[in-house]
Amino acid sequence: MTGAARRRVTQQDIARMTGVSQATVSLVLNGRAEDSVKLSAETRERVLRAIAETGYVADPIARRLAARHNRILGVFTYEPVFPSANSDFYHPFLVGIEQQAEQLGCDLLLLTSAPVVDGQRRIFHQDNRLRLADGSILLGRSLDRSDLARLLAEEVPFVSIGRRDDAGGPVPSVGADYPAAVAVLVRRAVELGHERLAYLGQGAGPESWADRMRGFRTAVAGAGVTGVHYPTREPSGTPAEATEPGPDLAAALDAALAAGVTAVLAEEHADGVALHELARSRGVRLSIATLGEPTRAAPATETEFTSLRIPRQAMGAQAVEVLMAVIEGTPGPRQRLLPCEVVPGTTLIERGI
Numbered sequence: 322m323t324g325a326a327r328r329r330v331t332q333q334d335i336a337r338m339t340g341v342s343q344a345t346v347s348l349v350l351n352g353r354a355e356d357s358v359k360l361s362a363e364t365r366e367r368v369l370r371a372i373a374e375t376g377y378v379a380d381p382i383a384r385r386l387a388a389r390h391n392r393i394l395g396v397f398t399y400e401p402v403f404p405s406a407n408s409d410f411y412h413p414f415l416v417g418i419e420q421q422a423e424q425l426g427c428d429l430l431l432l433t434s435a436p437v438v439d440g441q442r443r444i445f446h447q448d449n450r451l452r453l454a455d456g457s458i459l460l461g462r463s464l465d466r467s468d469l470a471r472l473l474a475e476e477v478p479f480v481s482i483g484r485r486d487d488a489g490g491p492v493p494s495v496g497a498d499y500p501a502a503v504a505v506l507v508r509r510a511v512e513l514g515h516e517r518l519a520y521l522g523q524g525a526g527p528e529s530w531a532d533r534m535r536g537f538r539t540a541v542a543g544a545g546v547t548g549v550h551y552p553t554r555e556p557s558g559t560p561a562e563a564t565e566p567g568p569d570l571a572a573a574l575d576a577a578l579a580a581g582v583t584a585v586l587a588e589e590h591a592d593g594v595a596l597h598e599l600a601r602s603r604g605v606r607l608s609i610a611t612l613g614e615p616t617r618a619a620p621a622t623e624t625e626f627t628s629l630r631i632p633r634q635a636m637g638a639q640a641v642e643v644l645m646a647v648i649e650g651t652p653g654p655r656q657r658l659l660p661c662e663v664v665p666g667t668t669l670i671e672r673g674i
Contacts, residue, residue: 330377339367394422394644395454397432399442399461410616414460414482417637425645430454444468451477456648458482458640463527480644482636484528493647493655495640499529500536502629502661506586506610507540514672515584517547519577522588524550533588533612549580570596583672584608591619597668609668627666632659
């Protein structure tokens with residue numbers, strides 16, 4: 322019989338060769354003999370010798386099932402992440418997830434069969450395949466509260482990338498510490514002489530926006546300066562398609578100048594860039610900082626903006642770590658906030674210059 326045609330050795334073969342049961346072979350393979358059955362040293366040695374002589378290789382799927390884990394992690398995205406203009410924002414998260422999963426010897430399953438209901442993907446549907454994975458990582462700007470509540474109620478292991486509010490219980494998550502980072506920018510603006518600051522953005526809705534606004538309001542109050550809010554509207558179309566600035570930037574600039582605002586913190590990078598270009602076209606010097614990575618196309622510019630760099634790759638990697646802890650029931654925090662890096666840039670300048 323040639324090597325190519327050689328039949329794969331099984332546990333049953335090992336059992337027949339050594340005169341023991343297949344269950345005994347399995348116990349020896351999985352190192353559980355001392356816990357389950359008192360095997361003699363001779364029996365154990367006989368089985369191990371047969372394994373070595375035959376070159377037996379355990380079926381990895383069977384071993385995973387015996388351990389009650391497939392070592393498969395699901396990734397569910399509420400929004401399209403590729404291929405699209407939006408993919409640049411999500412790409413570092415996916416890189417972090419993939420690299421950490423590889424280090425832990427896990428495979429990834431991208432859950433793409435979810436139907437779109439009322440404009441949003443939904444995890445739970447008739448043919449959902451969540452249970453194929455040991456647990457899942459959820460990725461998206463807005464996560465459905467009912468999905469989160471059901472995952473918690475049914476004790477389905479999962480972790481959210483991005484801090485999430487309570488959904489019937491603590492939500493395992495890895496997020497960015499936006500309040501602390503925004504507070505750093507506010508204090509920096511105050512040190513540069515700015516006494517009237519504006520927040521340009523929705524400041525509500527998804528936790529990432531609400532957290533930025535909370536950081537702004539707390540820091541402004543703590544510094545004893547004035548803070549105003551110019552809300553924006555969502556661009557039309559899906560997040561992947563939306564490329565036009567959300568707010569009426571001309572009206573926002575007029576209102577800011579009339580109110581004596583000298584520094585603006587823009588929730589969306591594209592809006593901050595567009596506002597900066599508009600102010601410059603009018604000959605107005607306005608300090609601007611943006612509060613994160615671009616999620617939609619921004620006007621072309623060579624200006625290096627004062628901004629926040631979100632630790633997206635680290636968030637993806639640590640989401641895998643938290644998910645494995647949830648799956649295996651190991652101790653440790655189930656909610657993490659990672660610091661954002663403040664990029665100095667050139668657009669947050671001294672007042673009056």
